[in-house]
Amino acid sequence: MRKNFVLAIYDDEEKLLAAAFKAREKKYKFYDIYTPFPVHGLDDAMDIKRSILPYVTFVMGLIGLIVAISTQIWMSAIDWPINVGGKPFISLPAFVPISFELTVFFAAHMTVGAFLFMNKLFPGKKPVIFDSAQTCHKFIVVHEKDAVDFDEVSKFYTDNGALEVTENSREMES
């Protein structure tokens, strides 16, 4: 559905950060802020909750570990026990390396998967580009038009060192 936005465009992350915090005090509701590189602090300004990725990693790692150990034991001691070099069928010390590797394997790949999923990133996805420079050297604060009073915010941002404040309207696939 079509949405209208107010954009405040910056070219310096420090000014942006200051403005963002002021805007937070003013209870302006951010739609999002687009930056060419991570600007530390913006998360707090936008009140973004801590990422849940670490939990995904832990669980998936655990699963990997269990899968690895159980597979090795089942294959070499239950399904086909065979005397290899006089070693016991369950040679746990020998199973350690593979268990570790599979733990990492599961954890890493699943976490990446989760990351892409949570941020709806996938080949061919249409990016939200308000200004072609937003991935290069421009920092863009975005509010939904109906959420804020345009004149007020535009004044606010121009006072707080924005290069310009514009309106923009576009189809959003939500």
Place this chain on the structure above:
Amino acid sequence: MSNKDIYKTQKSEDQKDAYWQDVENKVLDPKALSNEFAEDEFDSFSVKKTRRNFLKIMGFSVTALPLTGCIKIPVRKAVPYLYKNDVVVPGVANWYATSYMGYPILAKTREGRPIKIEGNKKSIVTKGGANTQAQASVISLYDSYRYNSAMIDDKKVEWDEFDTKAKEALAAVKEAGKEIVLVTGESTSPSEIKVINEFAKKLGVTVVTYSSTSNQAILEANAQSFGKRVYADYNYEMADVILSFGADFLGTFGDDVGSSKQYVSRRDPKHKRGLSKHVQIESMMSMTGMNADKRFTRTLEEQRNFVLAIYAAVSSENVEGIKLSEDDKKLAMEIAKDLKNAGKNAVVVSDDKSSAVQILVNKINSALGAYGTTVFARDNEFVMNSNNSEFTQAISKMNEGKVGAMMFLNVNPAYDYKSSDKLVSALKKADMTMSFATAKDETSALCKFVAPNNHAFETWSDNQVNHEEFSFTQPVIQPLFGSRMASETLMSFAGISGSFHDYMKKHWDTKFYAQSKKDGEINFWNKTLHDGVVVLGGFSSELSAKNVSSSNSISKIKSMSYPKMAVQTYMKSAITDGEMANNPFLQELPDPVTKATWDNYVMVSPKYANEKSIKSGDMVTLKGKSHSVTIPAIVQPGTANNSFAVAVGYGRKVAGKVAKNLGGNAFAFDNGEEVSLKKTGEFKGLAQTQTHHSMEGRDIIRETTYSEYLKDPKAGNHKKARLVNIYPEHKKDGHQWAMAIDLSQCTGCSACIVSCSTENNVPVVGRQEVANRREMHWLRIDRYYKGDENEPEVMNMPMLCQHCENAPCENVCPVLATVHSSDGINQQIYNRCVGTRYCANNCPYKVRRFNWFNYDRGDSMAKLALNPDISQRSRGVMEKCSFCIQRIQEGKLEAKKERRPLKDGDIQVACQQSCPGDGIVFGDMNDPKSKISEFLGSERNYTVLEELNVRPRVSYLTKVRNK
């Protein structure tokens, strides 16, 4: 690739012939073969056969054989059995008692193809042993370089045409009033000799016996000492003290298998007569010398003076002017003392090429009273011993034009006669020349007529094995090529009708049956044929030593002069006189002494090599009076500083792909001839399977002396590693296979290697690949030197997969291609192997072999020798000793069929079976009464690299030397 063409057969003109070529594959297709046999069952006295079966077949075969023997009926298609015959059961081996080179053997045939040779346990001489040649003979049988029809002027002819033409030619010669000479090799076959003599009488042929490798001196000496040109038989089992002057009696001097059996029986410290004492005095390192308790490197001159000294001491006759150093004089006295103490239980053997020396040796032996206990000089009518001087005369006569025809039977003088050029020129003068060679050789190439003889396995014959034992040779396969038994050719020339089989049988009925009038002619014949051997006394009488005076021998010896550098020719235990040189198995067999393959070489002493800065592998030219060879040198510890040694049997000019132009021909050298050696500057290298010869003081081979052993049987074997397992061991119930090898019993003869290779289809890889250290033998014999490099002590150790209980190779294979069986065998699963080679790297014994390429198994012919029970390993696959798993399986099944538990000795692995020394024991270590348990319990038992805690299933018994 070098490995590709080693087996390829020479496609000479005669083989391009259309008729034979297009049916070749059909005839040679094993299936077709088996059916062919099915249709005309010829003799097959399988050891297991009952009398009924045998008679049934007999009736037919006696008449069928001459037909099948001579007429080739190519099989066009495989015909199913009309009546299932009970002789050839597909998948079940038939064993036939026959003999090879006169020695009794058993031939294992599958679907009618001989594929494996084993010794005949019934023989009192070989006692189940078989030498390298016999083991490898199956390969020669299928050698498609053999003649495949009678030839006249190098053109194929049918046999009857051949016979008429040949007879005419002979008649023509007679008319011209010229002499016909038949040159034969030495023979011990009563019937063959009879045929030859009859043939000679009929056509007035002069028979000349020639041998390139026999020691004429011994024959002459015996002729003088006993008035008969005979060889002596020895009994080393009775000998407490053995003194050998360069006689390689375990290898190429006389009957190797029999001697080894006797000799080795006395290397067992438990033997009731105790350990024999073996002193070897020689100028080159021989296989026998390696095994001596005391070995002395002495020049020929010194050796002869030793003979004088010892003769003087033993006969207490005063001999002046013995040229020996004081120490050597003392040494001679010690040896003489030992000999005298042993008295009739002592023996002196010498391979000296001077009859004067041999006469003295005879006198020493008779002075000791050895004749009758350890030495037997026997008179009998069944031997044709060589007399090369007669041959020389015949040649000169031929040069004068007096000899019109010369025929060659089992000899190849154009190659191995000293002055072969004389022979060649003489042959040009002859009107009729004929050879019986089985394959084209130097002589047959010069002959107008070629009547190819059958291979031993296609032949009827009989042999005198020793003074009392006789053996039979029976065909175990139809003639594969268009050849014909030489004796039958001679019969047809002599106009004797019937087959040689009948002839031989008649001879036996009249001659030998008369000896033992037991259970009827036919049964006597059958039994002999079935057993392969029969013991008949009374055919030979003890010769009484004439009293030849020693004085002129002594003066002869004293007057002998010696060159500064002399050459000594010798025979390699595998290649011998080169008659089997086209056999790749023998060529690739590492020489017991030098561990070199695919070559002959000049042995030089380390000292000489230092002076002349020669290193092994340098090409050198050895120049004699009339002859010179250019071959690699090898620095051989234990070679006398003033002598070189060269093996004969190489440098074949007319031979199959394998042998052709391999090495240099040394036959033209006289023994002790003056030679000069020059480096060509070229480096050829040697294809050796072992290049480091010191044990580096490591605890690998344990040994002790007899005196030590008598004090403490555990002597030299006290080291014991403290072994701990951090995890529980696997169950060890049921059969648990193990092997023990008695190092005192191993002479290093290498028969086990050939046996293993034929049994397990181990590929031949060729000279280059051996040089690349990629030989495939599953079993090798490690040979280490110790001490002074002029007179080193030599130790042999057969090394094969140790079947470790905690096998390091198994842990590291990612795909479980090598695992452990419940009966304790380290198994290699060929078709699971991906070839990471990690197992081989991690094998402390380095016994695993990798298929670096797809090794050529030869043409459709050579493939017939493959053992159908063993799969061919493709390239990229690891392989190794399997404890002959197929034999274990067979043994188990046999026992199962007979509803009885497996007995100890039911299963014999290939190497164990062929060992002439019984040094290898294999069996179930869970069976307390088994021989292996006894060996494992022995105080001398130990395992190599025990401290690694890999727990090998192959253990060794310390070597005991009688020093």
Place this chain on the structure above:
Amino acid sequence: MSDAHVSKLRTPLVTEDRTYEQISADILDSLESKPSKNWLIGFSISALFMTIGFIVIGYQVGTGIGVWGLNKTVGWSWDITNFVFWVGIGHAGTLISAVLLIFRQKWRTGINRAAEAMTIFAVACAGLYPLIHAGRPWLLYWVFPYPNTRGPLWVNFRSPLLWDVVAISTYLSVSLVFWYMGLLPDLATIRDRTKSKFRKYVYGVMSFGWDGSNRTWHHFEVLCLILAGLATPLVLSVHTIVSMDFATSVIPGWHTTIFPPYFVAGAIFSGFAMVLTLLILTRKVLNWENYVTMGHIEAMCKVIILTGTMVGLAYGTEFFIAWYSGNEYEQYAFINRATGPYWWAYWSMISCNVISPQLLWFKKLRTNLVFVFILSIFVNIGMWFERFVIITTSLHRDYLPSSWAMYSPTWVEIWTFIGTFGLFFTLYFLFIRLLPGIAVAEVKSVYKFARKNKK
């Protein structure tokens, strides 16, 4: 921002004043402009060697492993030597990107991208060897425990080779995703800067629709930390396992508990050397002096001193233990290394790995690009010899002197090795052509480091 104040104490990570736009321009110039002559030459040479390499491999696989110089005694030599060599080189990349990230080493940003790329290419080269060194490569899929029709038939989890397979594939895949995730923002930058439709489309697809939303950035940074946290133990485990190929065997000279740390140190050592070799060239060719600064090079030199010394210590320890163990086979193995027929290999290893890095203590030398470049190559040679010495000299004379043998490579082995270099550099040249060789976004994020703007 030309009037920026620059810290006296610490030189900035980006030496000259730049606007963010200029930064993008400088770095992305290499893929937005036409390929330079140098690039073309370099690329075609590497591509040529790569092709020869693959032809030779084809010949070897077609004929049999026998075309190599190996024998019954020395079953591994150049093949596994090169395998370990390449894996080792790989490790520096992960280390720089992961470990330095965890320790918040801002200077890594200049070099981590190239280093990670190097990791992946090196591991690809390494992975080639286990494949072709097998006698029957076409059956190598058997090392995976897949359900099969051969009855219950699995793989041997006790075999270090199997550990290797799992470790290397895990390592390769994890490094790959780590690297690619890092690329996303920069790919988006390229996408939005380019004019050409085609490039826009391609980079559009490749950038997964990245738009620099701060919500994504938040997860992104967490993800990077997690992956770094996983990759760090991973890289250590991988070379530990590689070392176990030898350490778990019974062969004197292989059977050594010191191997894991020893190999890891060696890996970092050789890896950093390779990074230096590459970057010193790249920064010249692509004028990245502002982003890959002397500071970076010195930092890497210091790592090389450290790891080089550790490796030296390991060599010493090995010898001591061999003597101290009282095991005659172990003792001989090491005496043979230093004085046996392969003494020259051993001493080239010592001089390249232990002695030469010590020169980097001198600031004069470690700031001299030419010297550092040559030295980095020396270190790589030395590390190659280390593996050769360990593998070949231990195998060629082990327990039973009867099977002692010598080994020398054939032309096939030599050309295969050259071929892997071709492969490596071909990939590297393509990389700097098609992808940002420096993490643009990250450099921007550290641009302000040690630089204050007057207001």
